[in-house]
Amino acid sequence: MGFGRSERGGRTAPAEPVTLKILVAGGFGVGKTTLVGAVSEIKPLRTEELLTEASRPVDSTRGVEAKATTTVAMDFGRITINEALVLYLFGTPGQDRFWFLWDELATGALGAVVLADTRRLENSFAAIDYFERRSIPFTVAVNCFDDAERYPAETVREALDLDGAVPVLLCDARQRESARDVLISVVEHAMRSAARAPADM
Amino acid sequence: MTNRWFDDAGPVVRPYAMTRGRTRSSAKDAQLDLIALVIADSPDAAEPDDGSAAAGDLLPEEEDKLLADHSFVPEHFDILALCRRSPLSVAELAAELDLPVGVVRVLIGDLVEAGLVRVTRPVPPAELPDESILREVINGLRAL
Numbered sequence: 001m002g003f004g005r006s007e008r009g010g011r012t013a014p015a016e017p018v019t020l021k022i023l024v025a026g027g028f029g030v031g032k033t034t035l036v037g038a039v040s041e042i043k044p045l046r047t048e049e050l051l052t053e054a055s056r057p058v059d060s061t062r063g064v065e066a067k068a069t070t071t072v073a074m075d076f077g078r079i080t081i082n083e084a085l086v087l088y089l090f091g092t093p094g095q096d097r098f099w100f101l102w103d104e105l106a107t108g109a110l111g112a113v114v115l116a117d118t119r120r121l122e123n124s125f126a127a128i129d130y131f132e133r134r135s136i137p138f139t140v141a142v143n144c145f146d147d148a149e150r151y152p153a154e155t156v157r158e159a160l161d162l163d164g165a166v167p168v169l170l171c172d173a174r175q176r177e178s179a180r181d182v183l184i185s186v187v188e189h190a191m192r193s194a195a196r197a198p199a200d201m
Numbered sequence: 202m203t204n205r206w207f208d209d210a211g212p213v214v215r216p217y218a219m220t221r222g223r224t225r226s227s228a229k230d231a232q233l234d235l236i237a238l239v240i241a242d243s244p245d246a247a248e249p250d251d252g253s254a255a256a257g258d259l260l261p262e263e264e265d266k267l268l269a270d271h272s273f274v275p276e277h278f279d280i281l282a283l284c285r286r287s288p289l290s291v292a293e294l295a296a297e298l299d300l301p302v303g304v305v306r307v308l309i310g311d312l313v314e315a316g317l318v319r320v321t322r323p324v325p326p327a328e329l330p331d332e333s334i335l336r337e338v339i340n341g342l343r344a345l
Contacts, residue, residue, distance in 0.1 A: 016321045017235040019290060020330060040344065045296035047235070050303055071301075075263065076235075076292055081341030085334065088236045088290065108234060110329065110338075176345065184220065184342045187335055194329045 017086045021107055022186055025092040025131070026115030027123025031143045032091035033075045035115060040077025040089060048073050049101060072098050074105070080129050087182075092127070096130035102130060111186040112138040115173065121159055128160060135192040139167040141182040145198040165192070216300055219274050220307040233306050238321040241284035256345040270299075276300065277308055284318055 024032045037044045049072050075091040090105055106112075116124040124140070128131050131138040142156050152157075153168040162168065167185045171178045217224065267273045279298055283289055289297070295305040312318040329335070 016288065018333075018334065019238055019321070022234050033254060045293065046296040047292050047300050048250065050301040075294075077298075078293075079342070079345070081338055085337055085341065086290075087237075087338060087341075088292065090292075103234070108236075110335075116260050127213060175267070175288065179343050180345045184339055187342070191332060191339075193336045194332070194335075 011057050016155050017084050019057060019086050019088060021088045021105075021108065022183060023092055023102075023109050023112040023136075024115060025102075025112055025124075025127035025138075026143075027117065027120060027127075029170055030117050030120075030123065032115055034141070035113070035141075035171075035179045035182070036077040036089045037174035038174055038176050039079060039183065041052055042078050044075045044077045045089070046073050046075050063099055073103055073133055073174050074101075079193070087183075106130075106134060106136055109136060111190040112136055113186055114138050114140045116142050116156065116160070117145060118142060118151050118156065119146065121156070124160070128162070132163075135184065135193075137193040138188045139169060139182060139185040139189055141169050141171045141173075141185075143173045144170050165189070165196075210239055216304040219276055219300075220304055221272075223307050224303060225307065233291050233309060233320060234322075235302065236290045238288040238290055239280065239284045239294060239309055239312075239318050240288040240321065241318045272311070274308075276304075277312060280305070280308055280312060281317055288321075 024035055026032055033044050043085065072093045074093055078088045079087040079089070081087055087110075092102055092105060112125050112127075114127045128138070128140070129134075140156065140160065140162065142151075142153070144150060150170070153170055157166070157168045160168075167189050169182055169185055171182050173179055258276070267278065276298060279295055283294060283297060291302065291309065293304060294309070295302045298305065300308075309318065309320065313320060
């Protein structure tokens with residue numbers, strides 16, 4: 001449909017990079033943008049979407065009836081794996097009422113991180129539910145805030161009633177290595193999920 | 202936070218004035234993914250770089266042609282110039298131009314229709330990329 005690769009006379013133009021995305025979800029203030037910023041090669045950028053009557057899907061009116069337009073911000077970062085492969089990280093909008101934006105974000109996503117705070121575990125329920133329903137592979141990463149009590153990953157898994165296959169990690173969203181390990185876990189989990197259940201989403 | 206409500210109300214109309222009120226692009230496949238890359242082949246890409254013109258600049262005759270076409274707005278030029286430097290995702294363009302994604306999609310659609318840019322298609326929904334690509338991602342992340 002006109003989006004094919006085009007070759008330019010004789011020049012060894014690099015192939016168009018493949019772009020992938022991983023979502024970073026979780027409740028408000030759980031550290032989504034911090035995690036994105038810890039591994040992104042660029043300072044997290046902010047993109048906004050205006051939601052208007054005209055652009056709003058008809059099946060997603062919950063919660064926005066009273067307002068004709070609203071703005072939803074998404075923070076995102078980028079990791080250039082190599083010149084042929086670029087990974088984007090998108091922090092999902094914290095507000096639960098913007099589910100339909102998630103749908104767009106989630107389309108084609110490699111997988112997701114659900115960031116959780118043990119002091120407010122219930123804030124991650126919505127995201128977990130969303131990814132479970134859509135069979136989008138996700139890792140739960142407990143962001144270990146300095147002043148929060150530590151719990152073993154298994155305790156968190158039980159509290160969240162997670163499937164045994166879902167990785168649960170403790171992390172520090174501020175630390176590059178820690179955030180990186182969370183992402184690796186997502187991709188590994190995505191690989192395992194793909195091997196188990198080939199394309200029936 | 203308290204003032205945001207009112208601050209946000211300001212620019213709601215104007216960005217879409219840029220698209221002459223269109224919220225959807227007329228181009229096919231207009232629902233560009235946020236990570237679709239917009240690629241503008243530099244007009245002199247086939248020639249070796251001799252530094253004569255800064256990458257991304259429009260040639261004067263191109264600019265005249267576009268200006269003569271009143272359906273183009275300065276933001277079209279901005280997108281074109283940015284993409285000529287290096288391919289950028291829809292999300293990056295929106296952030297760079299500080300415009301809502303929906304507006305940028307329409308503008309990109311115009312440029313696609315005019316044959317000035319092309320857009321890569323990310324991995325189709327509900328399909329995971331090759332295992333080899335996933336391994337590459339994992340290795341790349343480990344090397345961070």
